[in-house]
Amino acid sequence: MTLRLTREQLYELVWPEAMSRICKAIGISDVAIAKHCGKADIPIPERGYWNKLHVGQKVTRTPLPPRDLATINLIEMGGALPPELKARITGEPGIDGEPENIDVLTERFRKRLGKVSLSRDLTRADPAIAKLLNRDETIRQKMAASSFHWEKPRFESSYERRRLRILNSIFLAFARVGGGSAYIRDREAREISIRGPAGVSITLGSPKKRQARNRRSDDADAKDKLELRAEGGRHHPDIISSWMDDDAGKLEDKLTEIVIGLAVVSERESRRWQSEMATWQRKREEGEAEARRKAKEKAEREERERIAAEEKARRDGLLTEAKNWRNARLIREYVEARRRSEVAQVPEFEKWARWALEVADQMDPLFNIKSNSDIEGVKIRPSRKQSFRLHPEPVLPIASRPDQADRGYASCHARSDRAIRTATLRASSACRLAKPIGPAIVWACGSANDAGKSARLVLHWFWRRRVSSLCHKIGGVTDSQHGGH
């Protein structure tokens, strides 16, 4: 985990408490924190500070030196900031408040930098320059050792030597003030950058439009004008970001202004990047919030559509059931009417009537269920009497109070088919009500025969597929016994 803190925030952390305790809270070593402080020019308590403080001696807190263009302002380290430490710092970790005026930072930097003069020669070379020179030396040795060597030294011409001396002076100046170290990516020293708090990419070469197509000699190269350009300068047309040999002087005479100018470009670029990053971050967060909102809307819309479709299907089903119920009644009334009429005297009538009533029963939603889903989650408990009589070993729990409304309850004195159907209807509606809140209790009673029918019909309604054997038992037992069930 990476912890980002501004210079001020790290300073706020290391002074109220000993480093040995702070480091434990953050999760890295005290040495690591001290190193970070050192790099960012953050003073830390001197040796003996805490002991003096504990014994009541006078101690002074070293103020945080003001930053300039070459000061690290954002520190990245390992570990994490616990809430108690976060409460001690100003603002959000790693988020700078109002940035200081660049002109003020520039003046401070100018004072600290002093005058940048040209390296007399390359005996005291910056590591990046020394690396190039060493490579050239290796090539020279290989050339001396072998009559044929395809590679040639790159920095022997006075033109290239001049380039190196200018670069060396700039690199040493940046290193001296802690502005960053030089990095040269290629072997010709064309891709150059300074990495660090004042990091910037630069080019140093002949102005492209005036570059000669064919150089006649090294001396001609030496007379070529040089231009030094900061890569990020094109984003900031209001500041100087390139310098060249002109009537005002050669690059060698402008080194101080070049170093300061590069640092200003670096600061401006850094602020531009931070601003872009903040904008990008804000857009990303807005995009994510928008995506979340749309996903929520979609889910809600789909849920509404699902509920509407469910409701429609339920209503359609209800309508179909009602029609079937009406048709079943119509068939039964018709059978009754035929029974009362002379046609009923036909020998085949009873056979026909059984068939017709069976059709009506099949059609009647009060006698049939369409699917198991109708009774999904509904638990039917036989009444106490039924249960005990029919199941000495009660496999189903016994309802203690059949009149508990929240469990669903239907009862009737089943003395007629109509009463049985009423009981069924009531049980049906009770169970539907009870479906989400608990088990339904079906209680049928009446004469032995009627009760048997009632129980058989009602339980058959619910348990048609599941406990058909139970229904048979009920039927068999109750039919042969007297008394209410």
Next chain:
DNA sequence: ATTCTCACCCTGGGATGTGT
């Protein structure tokens, strides 16, 4: 006893060199 400094060590990642 606590805090701090310093030298040394470890580790991981990137750059560079070398052999196939």
Next chain:
DNA sequence: ACACATCCCAGGGTGAGAAT
């Protein structure tokens, strides 16, 4: 071009000893 070895460096930890 690729794989592998080696080097370099930054970040960070450890522990002995000094300072208070």
